[in-house]
Amino acid sequence: MRIQHTLSAVLAGLLLAAALSAPALAAEDTRIRTREEAARHAVQLAAEYGGADSIRYALWEGGEITLQGGWGVYSRSENRALTEDILYGVGSVSKTYTAAAVLKLCEEGALTLETPVAEILPEFCMADERYQSITVRMLLDHSSGLMGDSTRNAFLFDDTDPQAADALLRRLATQRLKAEPGAYCVYSNDGYTLAELVVEAASGMEYMDYVRAALLAPGELADTFAPGGDFDPDRLARTYASPQDPRALPQDTLGIVGTGGIYATAADLASFGGLLCGTELLSRASLDAMTADWAARGLWPEDSADDQLGYGLGWDNVHMFPFGQNGIQALVKGGDTLRYHAGLIVLPEHDMAVAVLSSGGVSTYNQLAGARI
Template sequence: MKKRLSRMLVTLFAVTLVLPAGVMAADNSQVTAAVQGLEKTAAEKAKLLTETYGTTSVQYALIDNGNITVSGQAGVNDIEGKIPLTQDTMYGIGSTSKMFTAASVMKLVDDGKINLDTPLVQYIPEFTMKDERYKKITPRMLLNHSSGLQGSSLNNAFLFEDNDAHAHDTLLKQLSTQNLKADPGAYSVYCNDGFTLAEILVEKISGKSFTSFIHENFTEPLDLDHTKTSQDELNLKQMAGLYYPTHQGQLPNETINVIGTGGIYSTAEDLVQFAQIFTGEAEGILTDKSIKAMEQEEYKKGLWPADADNSFDYGLGWDSVRLFPFNQYDMKAVTKGGDTILYHASLVVLPEQNMAAAVLSSGGSSSTNQLMASEMLLHALKEKGTIKEFKPEKSFGKPVKADMPDDITKYAGYYGVTNQQMKADIKDGELSISVPMVPDYPAEKYVYTADGTFVSADGSTKVNFVTEKNDGIYLWVRQYVSIPGLGQLAISQYSAEKMKANPLSKETAAAWAKREGQTFYPLNEKFTSLMYFIMKPSVEISSKSGLEGYMIDKKIIDPDTAVSEHRVPAIGSRDTSEFRFYKEKGVEYLEAAGSLFVSEKDVKPLYKGKKSTVTLQADGYAKWYTVSDAVAGKTMTVTLPAQGAFAVYDEQGAVVNYTVASGSNEVKLPANGTVVFAGDPGSAFGITLK
């Protein structure tokens, strides 16, 4: 993407990964001169994704009144070319899996076994939390993201070719140690744990595993032969090839073990056939009442900005029930996207038109997939004559500076959003937004205009301040992002909430000052975890930059606790885990959402002798080491246990070698790097240095 996305938009979307040119080279043999009309358009868009927008391979399909009229694929499956992409190649669909979860709950509603507005504790008595408000959470709140749960307890959820169900099996235990971040129903903010809890609800009420339930009620009746879960037996040769910019060669398959949140694999053709449930064409699956309930404007039940063009307006399961640009054509459009680390998916459904499109990919992003799906549908609608002309792209226009009232300056200050703090400066009719933790990053500038909003110089973004009924002050961002060849994304979100002063006691300030700049390393992530693969998985303590009394967005409560207290709907306040520090036998630990970290002060240098052994203790915690000058540049060879792996990182935190991905047990140790050994309790690693 040549045009720089604004910092506020980046808080809403996952980072798109750009793959090396060799991996991105698309296989366009299927796009021939004989391809006409809509098929030609779809093939061109797929080619654009693989050649320009960081997508390794893409698979797409469009269904129109029960007939799949377009189906295709483009890109690279395996770089050796031995396994071609086909319509049966399966992709992880990430959070698009949530539509199977929502449909499963609604199936039980249809059967009279669940009432959406009955407290969840009546169905799952063992569900408890530290915060007594949890008793007010209902199934509806799980599906519309308004439960108030912290967000994502995903310890050991993302693994390489490992269907360990730890994250699912331990969720209730994790929640029992947590508080809520909001009153149930106060506002909707994306929540993965809510859907894993909904998965557990389905299992509890039905008496079946979630995998068995969706096969019995959805995949078998709809003949979705290529829709599986991480708990099914998978034919790995049928899975799309996975690649990553910093890794040479194909990666093992990615396994997501919170199925209701993001652990389903499927194909584009299967997904559009699944979508017939929501157009009413797949009879006998869900009642019309349930289908209509799922597409209602659930987001309006809590704190939310006024309606504007948008891609996030929650229904039950759906990311949006009034998706742009279809609202410009007075058409109902619902959508659900999904992003894991390596897989990406989008499903767009037009219920009143009996149409749907799905785009799945290895690499890329759900956002670009959604744009392609929307483009396919728009072109199909034009071919049918349902729409006459495409609407032009939208903009707020070049701003004309106006006189700014003096009282607008009261909105200047610090604003918090998950894992980010922004500083808003207002002076001489201009708004400048910077990030204190990244002082070298250029501030974004906006001009005050006659309608009381600030507008970017190119007219793509409009920002104003809103004081809400909860007395919070919010940055309201509306934005049109043009993606060449793929159309526009529209965003209308409260992007951050103004932070309040939080003076610390001397005791608390001193405790945090001792941790300042320290790195904490994870201990309880499984050796197959993708957490080890992307970059060094660590947490750095930073409380000196930005507003005093905060660690980035987390308010410091006492010497050992920091909590995110911002209340930003949609995306802004997702995954607001509490940070809690404690000491045991003189060692300081950090606990957050079930993940355990240890201070760098207790990480020792790797033994400099020629031979040594690292043995994991009975607790199974990973062991971290630093690379001292004495061993830097040497080649380390490790004899691995049957259930274990190691990873090495350079000084900047980039992965030098992770054995699960590379298959190599030999590595040259980088200066000032780090090494981690992970595996089953008691695992022993034999180390040789040369």
């Protein structure tokens, strides 16, 4: 059964990729009309193939949102439009905010990327003395050697309990490492939850308070929140347990905010990506560190040039296909909660960023749609 599901997903992905690479629409249309139709067609395919109830996208270019729209319905039972102010969980795209927050703290002199985590969090210890070599940077590039994900009680409904993050140090205290710190990169949710604690310790503030002060307020991002934040939960796109069930689920919440708990509108997420195109938010040195291919410094660098996961700091890949194969740097981060799915793509050299967010669906399909846009 698992093999059948995998093959079905691969086939669907290939079909969607082929559909999204189709030629642009009729040449007689104006450029703006063509862009709007092409974008809507791309997200419609992503939604239909992925089984999404709704999907919103936004394109940021040179300092402003130049294109946005959506497909689907806000709710299966409520007569409410799928407007620009609708919020979605961005899932692991939250890690990009965490990486940016850490880099901001580096600029403020509160820490460095090579500071051992144990110096910032004295209560951090493990049943493996190598933990003392884990640096802040290793949390962000997934090379810490942590087992990966020991998360408990994080994926919740209508519950903002932070115990999943608060209890991380206690869980890690009994664990060993699976690799020498810095040896190679393997995706680690625990690494980013630990980075969330680093942000709090180094800043002396709650994680989201620092993110708001250091990133959101300077970037004028007023539509980005965390569970329990000051926003109307009815702005969240409705989510569902199955394709046939008309009953909306309670609010989808993640107790590990810096790992995957942030909500945003498509426009706010695209605008955040846009802020990482220039030095308005972070210095050039920070941006260079963020977009370096840290995975290529691992055990098998000669084999990693075309890897699907070329980790930066907060990015799944810093040379996304097909942009990288055409001499264009493309940064990409995907994210998933229980019911929300997200994709963020940034082209720093071209001052462009696109966000695609959905209720239901598949984050990989959202990324394909974003690449098409």
